[in-house]
Amino acid sequence: MAKIRMSDVAAAAGVSTATVSMVLNGGSNSRISAETQRRVREAAEAIGYAPNSVARSLRTRKTHMVGLVSDSIATTPFAGRMLAGANDVARDHGYLVVLVDTEDDPALERQAVQALTGQQVDALIYARMWHRVVPAPAGLPARTVFLDCCPQDGSWPAVVPDEREGGLAAVRELLAAGHRRIAYVDADETEDVIASRLRHEGYLQALGEAGITPDPALHVRGETVASGGRAAADALLDLPADRRPTAVFCFNDRMAMGAYTAAHRRGLDVPGDLSIVGYDDQQLVAAELDPPLTTVALPHYEMGRWAMEVALDLRAADAAAPVLMPCPIIRRGSVGPPPHPVAD
Template sequence: MTRVRLADVAKAAGVSPATVSLVLNDAESRISDETKERVRRVADEVGYLPNPIARSLRTRVTGTIGLVSDRIATTPFAGRMLAGAQEVARENGRLVILVDTDGHPEIESDAISTLVNHRVDGMVYASMYHRVMPAPAGLPAGTVFLDCRPEGGGYPAVVPDDYAGGRAATQELVDAGHTRIAYIDDGDADRPVAAQLRLQGYIDVLTEAGVEPDASLHVFAETAAAGGQLAIAELMALPEDERPTGIFAFNDRIAAGVVMWAHRRGIRIPEDLSIVGYDDQQLVAAELDPPLTTVSLPHAAMGRWAMEVALGLREADTESPHLMDCPIVRRASVGPPAPLGSARDTRVTD
């Protein structure tokens, strides 16, 4: 199909190409309203579409935002970040060009270079999980870091407030009357930043409540249901008066393992054991029996914030990351602690 040219519009409208250009680009001119209306009507009738490359060279605006990520487009855990970012871009007439690198440095480097060469109007660099990292080479000034923060600052960044989230999870159990609260931590050798922040929130809330943190109640697990099952079995092997009545799990998948283990042994949740997860993971937290009380990672809100900064809709500090609130989502897995000698204690035999 032959592309309709600006000259074709000019011929059909009976004006010069320069007049068509001025009208269609809304440039200031002395052209009459009647002529402007005729040019626009003819352009619609003949199906004229402006050349986006030529327009971007002239205006230095391409209407596109580059978003480079490790795995957020291919994981069920963080896709809401992309949804939030795209929503803001769409509301402001921008198109997001996404490159998911699967964590490969060479692909990442090529992606950044290509997006810069295509003159994207802004750039967002996103991570699947909260981490501190060196800024990749070639990132343009003003690139926004999403769910990660650059070593040494220098760029705007947004991350979840995992310290406050750890506090909220622990406080939920303390407020329900629990004092024997276990934290099932991320057992990965390369522990993420979030693990230590959540642990510190847990410790600080216990201390403020007058509860001495007990090292035997801080255990590590694979961040999956299988890890949660092994961890709760270890905790419930403690002497009866040392077992936890409340569990704070590093993520919802660990919490799901705790729930599965408890169900198999006739341990009721929350009557016999209370559990708080973390992430509010789709198709996990709300689907457990009972539905899991958890801390929500604000993926969509972070995605929106990052895109708003990239588009210049809000200002951001380039030296300190913006900490996004991680709200508690109350469901049905937390209740008051069962007393010693109750059914919960006598049922645990392994």
């Protein structure tokens, strides 16, 4: 079979060989329209042209590879949208993502960073499955971006969810429905989760805006699983009738699922007797509850895109402060008006 050449791609795309070279070999192509670049790439794929990656990397000093080191996002559908966002940007710009999940093993993490930098990846994204502050691994390349985590020394650009604003949005949703006695089912203190503190701050801010004095009895904690949410909701529903909440904001969707169970076991209707809002918009949980759960979405896909855009120098970023990605409210069927007027 004859070798497919760059001139064959040019003929298939209806452009010059020089244009094909600039599009496929990583040269300066800012003057080439997006439509022409798309046509060249589609023609190359259609006829099976594969550029010589070794020659290209020697010429451009780029491998067109980006390393992504994480604890476990690839094996977790919930957080896998970060990988999807990063991969979409990389693919659109001719880059390959090389992923290593370390399962939070420090030795494997060091080995992964060393291996990827040894392969001369053009950039590296360091990702965690949930929002936290982390020590920066040794040996990171100059172009590194932190995804869903912040470096302790603040020396690298980072993107994390805007947890406080998400908590604020959740409670405002319940206030807008007419609720005044709103509980927060929080993560257990032993879990030391940054998001717990920030979402609680959003909860308190929303109550303050509404002129409501927080009731400590309406802030309860539990394990961040369905059983923890059920136990916390049971404690709230055991309160005297005049102190019982008419709405519950839960730290995550799994705890909200447990709150549903606690309500249904008592013959309470959601949202007729108790409105519930979750957090995360977790796949196969929020939309599958009955009724579907109103929740706050973690912007995993958007954070993944942002991190890759910074890694590829498509977007400027300041390492001095992490970017806070908005967490939108996802309205479904679990919020309604309170069942009866409730005194503050």
